[in-house]
Amino acid sequence: GAVVSQHPSWVICKSGTSVKIECRSLDFQATTMFWYRQFPKQSLMLMATSNEGSKATYEQGVEKDKFLINHASLTLSTLTVTSAHPEDSSFYICSASPRGAYNEQFFGPGTRLTVL
Amino acid sequence: QKEVEQNSGPLSVPEGAIASLNCTYSDRVSQSFFWYRQYSGKSPELIMSIYSNGDKEDGRFTAQLNKASQYVSLLIRDSQPSDSATYLCAGHKAAGNKLTFGGGTRVLVKP
Numbered sequence: 177g178a179v180v181s182q183h184p185s186w187v188i189c190k191s192g193t194s195v196k197i198e199c200r201s202l203d204f205q206a207t208t209m210f211w212y213r214q215f216p217k218q219s220l221m222l223m224a225t226s227n228e229g230s231k232a233t234y235e236q237g238v239e240k241d242k243f244l245i246n247h248a249s250l251t252l253s254t255l256t257v258t259s260a261h262p263e264d265s266s267f268y269i270c271s272a273s274p275r276g277a278y279n280e281q282f283f284g285p286g287t288r289l290t291v292l
Numbered sequence: 293q294k295e296v297e298q299n300s301g302p303l304s305v306p307e308g309a310i311a312s313l314n315c316t317y318s319d320r321v322s323q324s325f326f327w328y329r330q331y332s333g334k335s336p337e338l339i340m341s342i343y344s345n346g347d348k349e350d351g352r353f354t355a356q357l358n359k360a361s362q363y364v365s366l367l368i369r370d371s372q373p374s375d376s377a378t379y380l381c382a383g384h385k386a387a388g389n390k391l392t393f394g395g396g397t398r399v400l401v402k403p
């Protein structure tokens with residue numbers, strides 16, 4: 177149980193284009209989903225928290241107009257990186273908290289974004 | 293002071309030995325803690341959660357929480373080469389209902 181999927185697993189795009197990453201909870205409903213970014217040899221950095229049906233809460237320093245988050249249902253959240261630049265190249269990982277779980281988060285497999 | 297701190301390692305242990313990992317936390321982190329294992333190039337995998345003082349055992353893993361001293365530890369018994377990974381300690385922050393991660397401890401189990 178508690179399986180989270182992400183799509184795509186990797187993506188290469190040209191600078192200036194937009195990329196959408198999907199995060200799905202496959203066998204549970206997730207009232208809250210989280211988006212993290214991880215650069216090589218660094219720990220996870222929380223970008224934003226999204227609750228179903230409401231606007232995402234972004235961490236300090238994360239541009240909400242650049243990283244668009246939509247949490248349309250209890251099983252799907254999307255992150256769109258708009259006008260991507262090489263410095264946006266990173267490992268993007270989502271996580272989800274099952275309804276009723278005590279603060280636990282289960283992570284998706286991650287999406288490796290490379291911007292040329 | 294960082295909210296959750298870990299020694300970055302690497303922690304090198306021989307196969308079959310006990311690996312001991314420590315994590316300290318600040319007052320800004322509440323009382324539920326999690327240990328995640330992350331292999332290189334992969335996403336974190338939850339291996340243990342602990343909410344109350346004392347020990348919690350699950351297979352070869354034992355988590356220990358000491359609220360008075362504000363530390364949480366993870367013991368890996370009978371370490372195997374497949375345990376070689378980075379172990380992330382995370383504490384829950386009630387404000388914002390989110391996890392705060394330590395920098396991770398890299399563990400190397402040598403055959």
